[in-house]
Amino acid sequence: AREEARQSQQQLQVQRREMTQLQEQLSRARQDGERWALALQRAQREALEREATRGAEQARQQELIRDMKGRLLELLREKDALWQKTEGIDIPNPSPAPHSAGLCACCRKDFRLLSRRYSCRLCQGKVCHTCSVDMGKQGRCCLLCYQQGHLQAS
Numbered sequence: 001a002r003e004e005a006r007q008s009q010q011q012l013q014v015q016r017r018e019m020t021q022l023q024e025q026l027s028r029a030r031q032d033g034e035r036w037a038l039a040l041q042r043a044q045r046e047a048l049e050r051e052a053t054r055g056a057e058q059a060r061q062q063e064l065i066r067d068m069k070g071r072l073l074e075l076l077r078e079k080d081a082l083w084q085k086t087e088g089i090d091i092p093n094p095s096p097a098p099h100s101a102g103l104c105a106c107c108r109k110d111f112r113l114l115s116r117r118y119s120c121r122l123c124q125g126k127v128c129h130t131c132s133v134d135m136g137k138q139g140r141c142c143l144l145c146y147q148q149g150h151l152q153a154s
Contacts, residue, residue, distance in 0.1 A: 103126075104117075104126065104127050104128040105120075105123075105125035105127050105131075106127055106128075106131035106142055106143060107128065107130065107131050109128050109130075109131075111126070111128065115128055115129070116128070116129055118132045118140045119140075120132070120140070120141045120142040120145055121135070121138060121139045121140065121141050121145075122141050122142075122145040123144075123145050125142055127140075127142045127143075133146040
């Protein structure tokens with residue numbers, strides 16, 4: 001009976017040690033659970049704050065889009081009004097481009113030492129001997145001005 005009592009006591013001590021270890025593990029698990037619960041609450045709170053910030057930003061962007069659409073409509077109306085005002089106005093013809101002093105206005109031949117340059121008495125363009133017409137006392141003019149002058153005189 002003593003042997004059985006001693007074995008029972010040993011088993012009881014082993015079970016008490018196991019129970020103490022299990023209680024420590026349970027305590028640690030509860031602490032971990034509390035920490036995870038706090039971390040979860042913090043993450044949920046941050047998510048709600050981000051969602052609120054995102055909602056406010058989206059509202060600002062929608063307001064900006066509305067303003068931009070309104071401004072676009074104003075600009076389109078203004079453009080249409082200006083177009084209607086300018087509809088009957090003739091666009092003036094641009095002045096002719098200046099002729100290069102180094103090239104014939106008609107054939108684009110380079111003026112050199114032996115090729116003389118003449119100034120047309122009508123358009124003031126620089127032309128070579130081949131592209132000019134002698135008009136006697138009136139001087140020389142380019143073929144284009146000569147042809148236009150003869151067509152108008154006829």
